[in-house]
Amino acid sequence: xTDTTYTPPKVWTWDAASGGEFANINRPIAGPTHxxxxxxxxxxxxxxxxxxxxxVKVTIMLEELLAKGIDGAEYDAYPIRIKDGDQFGSGFVxxxxxxxxxxxxxxxxxxxxxxxxxxxxxxxxxxxxxxFLPTDLAARxxxxxxxxxxxxxAPMLGGGFGHFxxxxxxxxxYPINRYTMEVKRQLDVLDRQLADNQxxxxxxxxxxxxxxxxxxxxLVMNKVxxxxxxxxxxxxxxxxxxxxxVAQRPAVQRGRMVNRTWGEPSEQLHERHSASDFExxxxxxx
Numbered sequence: 001x002t003d004t005t006y007t008p009p010k011v012w013t014w015d016a017a018s019g020g021e022f023a024n025i026n027r028p029i030a031g032p033t034h035x036x037x038x039x040x041x042x043x044x045x046x047x048x049x050x051x052x053x054x055x056v057k058v059t060i061m062l063e064e065l066l067a068k069g070i071d072g073a074e075y076d077a078y079p080i081r082i083k084d085g086d087q088f089g090s091g092f093v094x095x096x097x098x099x100x101x102x103x104x105x106x107x108x109x110x111x112x113x114x115x116x117x118x119x120x121x122x123x124x125x126x127x128x129x130x131x132f133l134p135t136d137l138a139a140r141x142x143x144x145x146x147x148x149x150x151x152x153x154a155p156m157l158g159g160g161f162g163h164f165x166x167x168x169x170x171x172x173x174y175p176i177n178r179y180t181m182e183v184k185r186q187l188d189v190l191d192r193q194l195a196d197n198q199x200x201x202x203x204x205x206x207x208x209x210x211x212x213x214x215x216x217x218x219l220v221m222n223k224v225x226x227x228x229x230x231x232x233x234x235x236x237x238x239x240x241x242x243x244x245x246v247a248q249r250p251a252v253q254r255g256r257m258v259n260r261t262w263g264e265p266s267e268q269l270h271e272r273h274s275a276s277d278f279e280x281x282x283x284x285x286x
Contacts, residue, residue: 025085030099036089040107041076041273048080048092049102051260053158053214053224054118058102059272060210060255061125061132066275067251070129072108077272079259119151122207132207143201146193146208154215156182166225180231183219187236190216194238198245209246214256217243254278 014028040046045062049055065073080086080101087099096103096116104115104124115124123144126133134140161179164172190212193200200208220239222228234240246252257269257278269277 025082025088030097031088032090032093033085033088034090036086036091038089038091038095038105039076039078040105041078043074043076043273044072044106044108045075046105046107047075047077047102047259048095048105049077049259050080050082051256051258052082052101053154053218054100055102055259056214056256057118057211058104058121058125059258060214060252061122061207063251063255063258064210064249065125065129065131068131070131073125073129074274075272077258079261079270081261117151119147119211122147122211126207132205132210134201134204134206139202139204143206143208146200147211149189150208150211150215153186157186157215157219161227162225165227165230184231187216187220187231187233187239190242191236191238194242199242205246209242213243213246213252217246221247 038046038048047058047062049058051059059077062073062075062077080092080103082101086092087096087101092103093099095105095114098116100116102116102118102121104121106113106115106124106128115121123133134143156179160175161183164175164179168175190200197203199205200212216239218224219231220228220233220236220243222233228234257267258272259270260268261270262268271277
């Protein structure tokens with residue numbers, strides 16, 4: 001790969017890995033690559049995920065529902081190790097044909113109902129349990145606008161900035177500058193919104209916060225891409241205030257641990273089957 005202008009061929013063909021940290025799992029076709037059944041636990045909700053930002057959205061939501069005393073939100077969570085290609089197993093593809101985490105199977109419905117795409121899962125759970133989504137039309141619309149803002153914006157942060165700044169095999173000025181400009185604009189959007197609101201969609205903590213925090217909170221806390229200084233994230237004071245406030249929620253702290261397979265061992269909970277799983281981790285820290 002050289003730093004020269006690229007002339008696309010008349011017809012693109014896939015004849016080599018693209019390079020970068022995730023090159024071994026990237027391919028231009030869908031569908032399963034191997035037969036592998038998914039484990040199934042005893043609870044109504046079965047989650048197949050990993051503690052990436054998209055996965056953390058859903059585990060935070062489930063832990064918040066349980067913190068409200070909603071027993072129907074009990075769940076089993078199993079890790080899908082994306083670097084190993086677990087997302088291309090036949091069982092996972094049957095739950096999410098797009099082969100992306102997270103994916104949810106609701107066994108309380110007959111037949112069991114699959115839900116995929118993180119924003120869809122958040123909305124599904126909010127409507128199912130009537131929580132973290134305002135019922136007033138104006139407030140609900142504002143919340144959903146910010147939920148879909150995240151769905152449209154985060155690819156610029158992750159697949160755009162994160163890839164070219166942190167994961168691409170070589171660094172090139174144009175894509176890094178292009179996506180840096182967009183990410184800083186997004187942070188400014190959030191900072192202006194949070195200047196007049198405690199939470200993203202107003203004074204109420206909602207699924208909009210749960211969707212946005214794992215991406216942009218992690219960014220300003222320097223938990224992803226090691227880019228806080230580069231982006232000068234300390235200048236987004238309102239985003240930092242909101243990030244720290246959400247981070248103090250016990251359900252958020254638990255949700256961040258579920259399906260985490262890296263980092264400090266005390267912060268990892270590969271599988272989650274009951275609240276007692278966290279108690280074991282707490283004891284490990286003592």
